[in-house]
Amino acid sequence: MLSIPSRLRDAPAPALVGAVLAVLATMLAVTALVAQVGGNRGIAPVASSTDIDVRGIEVNVTGDNAEDARQNGWREAQRLAWEKLDGPDIPDSRLESxxxxxxxxQENIGPRRYVATLGVIFDRQRAGALLGASGSRSRSAPMLTLPTMIxxxxxxxxxxRNPWQQAWAEYQFGSSTIDYVRPSGSGGESLLLTYxxxxxxxxxxxxxxxxQFGAADVLVPIANLRWEWPGGPVEGRFTARYGPDNRFLESFTMRxxxxxxxxxxxxRAVARFxxxxxxxxxSGTLxxxxTLTLDNVELSPQIRALLDEARRAEAEESRAEERDVPEPTAQPTSEPNALDPDTLVAASAIYVVQVATPTSxxxxxxIxxxxxTPGVLGATYTSTAVGGNSIIRVTYSGELSALAAALRSRGWAVNEGSNALGISR
Structure with missing residues (x-):
């Protein structure tokens, strides 16, 4: 029961009503917030294992009784799974080990018949040598996976909870070359990770x-399900997208x-993805x-090659000037601290600036x-992307930190990386 403080009992009626309404509004807001993050809102992913997993093996066998038929079905599934992996011929006793x-x-057990769809998991340490897969394989950077169902x-x-997220949570990715980061959707994740x-x-x-999730990039597998009638056939159109720009990769259909x-x-769709x-x-696409993690900018090989080429050209020009310039003689000057243009060019450096260009x-x-900007001797675009991030090659007479400070003074938001800057307005 809602109790009213004694100091409010003697208050005027409008003030009392306002206080009660404020308390009720606070209680409703707290209830609504709890309702947004409560309940069953996600499925925790299974732990990844490096074992060899073969799914979708269908068997239809008989036996002396139900248990004998089931054992015959499991042995048949082991042989079929081994054949699916192109394994060498070995006896059943060794295969079971x-x-x-x-x-x-899925399984249906009768008095003397066993009909089922099974999955067989082989131990990689024991089976890998026979399959020629004992060596380790390189994997991708951690990829945040956001399965979307339409x-x-x-x-x-x-x-x-939906069947598409469940399929991604329960799939075994231990032998995959992709390092999937699969959120569970619990707590505030259901509010943060949305379509x-x-x-x-x-x-x-x-x-x-x-x-927050320790990932380097994002994958978005989309399942668009269309039911012909409730409980009837369903057609799925699946689309693979990736990256912060939601780029299209490939699509396919299943029924x-x-x-x-x-x-x-x-x-089957998860395996296809x-x-x-x-x-x-x-292929190098993924x-x-x-442009992500600007605190530690990772430059593409093309930009690195461009920087290396520019530095080599600058070094060759400096060596050529040193060979051609005669020994300096002492000359009085009225401005001992002044720098001529040649001195500025020699003291300059080339930096890569990544700038957000959402519009033309x-x-x-x-540019x-x-x-x-004071100290900038030249700036040219090396990569343009209207609606994304463009790359500018900047020649600056100073250090990278000085260039960052100069850009901040002109209203740019600046993130410093390794010999590169990321700026936006």
Whole structure:
């Protein structure tokens, strides 16, 4: 029961009503906040293992009784899974020693028949040598994975439990070349990680999120499910996107004939996504965006090559000038501290500046503002991206920290990296 303090009992009626309304409003706000983050809003991902996992093995066998039929089915699944891995011919007794677990995806047990869909997990340490996979493989940088399901015109990620997020949480990625960072969606994660986040282009937003999860970039596997009728066939259109700019990678379609077959279809889709991301990593497409984590700017190989070439050219010019210039003689001067233009050029350095250019107007004004900064001897675009981040090569007569301070004095927000700056307005 709501108690009223004694000092309010003697207060005028309007003040008393206002106080009661304020207390009720506070209670409602707290209740609404708890409701937004409470409840079942995500599925914790399974621990990744390096074991070899083969799923979707269908068996239909008989036996003397139900238990005998089940054992025959499991042995048949082991042989089929080993054949699927192109393993060498070995006896069943040795094959059983390589199996660490049998995963029952779906089974129907009769008096003398066993019909099931099983998964077989082989121990990598014991089976890897026979399969020629004993060596270690390089993996990608940590990738924050945001599975998005679209159904009935609604996009959901971790707001409520859904079969698409469940498929990603329960899939075993131990043998994948992609280092997936899979949030559970618990607590405030359901408020932070939403479909709207995938449309953001602010690197500051993405840096905060990626730092929180220890990731270097983001993957967005999208499942668009269309039901022909409730409980009936469902067609899924799947799209692979990546990066803070939500770039398209590949798409495909799958179909389940009933609601019971939907989980199996989603598991196959997750495996297909893993193959797509792995191929993109191998081809060099799936690499961390250099515009992220500006506190430690990672330059692309093209920009690094451009910097190295410019430094070599500058060093060669300096050596040529030293050979051609005669020995200096003492000459009196009325301004001993003055520097001539040649001295300024010799003391200058070339830096890479990454500037946010969301519009064509900002693209045009950025270069002029940087050229007008005191100490800047030259500035040219080396990479342009209207609506994203452009790269400017700046020749500056001073150190990188001095250039950063000069840009801040002109109203830029500056992040310093390794021989590079990231600026925005």
């Amino acid at each position: 390589l199996v660490s677990a049998i995963v029952v995806e 159904s009935g015109g609604t996009q959901t990620m971790f707001e409520v 709207g986040q995938t449309g953001r282009r602010s690197r500051a937003w993405w840096n905060n999120i990626l730092d 389940a004939e009933s609601a019971e077959q939907l989980p199996a279809m989603l598991r 893993d193959a797509i991301f792995s191929e993109a990593l191998e 690499s961390p965006d250099p 107007e900002s693209y045009d004004t950025a 002029s503002l940087i050229r007008g």
